[in-house]
Amino acid sequence: MNDLLRTAPAARPAAPADPALPRLAFLGVGWIGRHRMKSLLEAGLAEAVALADASPEALEEAARIAPGARVHSSLDALIAERPDGLVIATPSAQHAEQAIAALEAGIAVFCQKPLGRSEAEARAVIEAARRADRLLGVDFSYRHTAGMEAIRELVRSGALGTLLALDLTFHNAYGPDKPWFYDRALSGGGAVMDLGVHLVDLALWLLDFPEIAHVDSHLSAGGEPLVAGMEAVEDFAVATLTPRSGPVIRIACSWRLQAGRDAVIEASVYGTGGGAAMRNVDGSFYDFVTERFHGTRREALARPPEDWGGKAIAAWAARLARSKGFDPSAEGLAAVSAAIDRIYAAAR
Structure with a gap:
């Protein structure tokens, strides 16, 4: 478990959120995380209420894009903000654990690919989303070209x-x-x-x-x-x-x-x-x-x-604004992971 899960928060005051927009927290604000956040904010599709990353430099750059967001260094601190959704852009090994933690707290999730390193991890996340009745999305952006x-x-x-x-x-x-x-x-x-x-x-x-x-x-x-x-x-x-x-x-x-x-x-x-x-x-x-x-x-x-780079997260945010509930099409995410598992198994 990395620092994003165990480090205590270091917050700063946040600007009031627009109640008409989904309130989102961003876990991992390297290049891809910042790009997805920027695309949402510029399109007026969401409010960035909190940011977390193990890198102070990445946080500093992200804070310039979302100056009203609280800055943290832990997932627990983001969950405590009670956002509508969590956007995850961390290393692959952390995706499943972080997504499940957010979903079990009643927070919708949009995750960078892969959702998990195996079908088992992906299915665990999907089942967590189903139990919590929360929206789950993965950044398969090429679908949206x-x-x-x-x-x-x-x-x-x-x-x-x-x-x-x-x-x-x-x-x-x-x-x-x-x-x-x-x-x-x-x-x-x-x-x-x-x-x-x-x-x-x-x-x-x-x-x-x-x-x-x-x-x-x-x-x-x-x-x-x-x-x-x-x-x-x-x-x-x-x-x-x-x-x-x-x-x-x-x-x-x-x-x-x-x-x-x-x-x-x-x-x-x-x-x-x-x-x-x-x-x-x-x-x-x-x-x-x-x-x-x-x-x-x-x-x-x-x-x-x-x-087209931000269209996948834009579609997720638009859906989240209408309903936080589980989308059964998330089952397809497990099929992708299962096929990847079989590609590796066949080669060995």
Whole structure:
């Protein structure tokens, strides 16, 4: 248990909250935590009432974004603020424990991915949300790009005919800059847990979470196959997920791949009546072009620029403003974690 759970609070006066907006506390205000908080505040979707982080520097930067929020250094202090919701952006090993603590206190939760390092951890959080009847969300932000929303509509409407395959890729020319990413006990895994989780989520979400009958995978670290007993986490992975009915799902992800660009991010769907794909532009992590395919022809569905990074948390906050109650769609989060578990198991 880290300092965010046991350190005594160091508070400062807070500005009055707007009763019309959800009152949110933010646990972990590094880059991603600050970005999500800033997007909510600028959109006028929530009130930041409290912040906590083990890093004084991160807290100082976050306080400039939300000058009315109380500053703390413990989860207990955030819970004592009795916010409507808690936004978690801490290392992966802490997600489940912190989310469950908040939910058991009657506080809704929005968590960075992964929700847990395993299906067991994810299911424990979901069950806590169900028991507390509180809203639970995870930052699977790629669902909220205009391109993926358009592709999902094509899939759901049957416009692509019988689906044959989904191909999803996320190669990053860099590796994570925090040591805990490379410690399996803290991260739960390497590139699959960091990047592949987005791909698995997109595939299952597009297909309305089918039952997966079989999984094949190959994981490697530094060019060597990842086998049982190795302490290293994978920096390259390919996997095939075969649903009991429906198209084959193929994913590939990596850190530090020498692809001549910062990133390669693609999600393609192929069917008997056409296809569609979302692809990043010139190695960008943020700009995507999405097209629909008709044989050898193509038509544009979405083009940059698009500010999509904060849409997942915005949707959660809007839902929270209407109701704090449990959303049964959270069950899909367990399916994602279960598929990740099977990718690791198949490789070993």
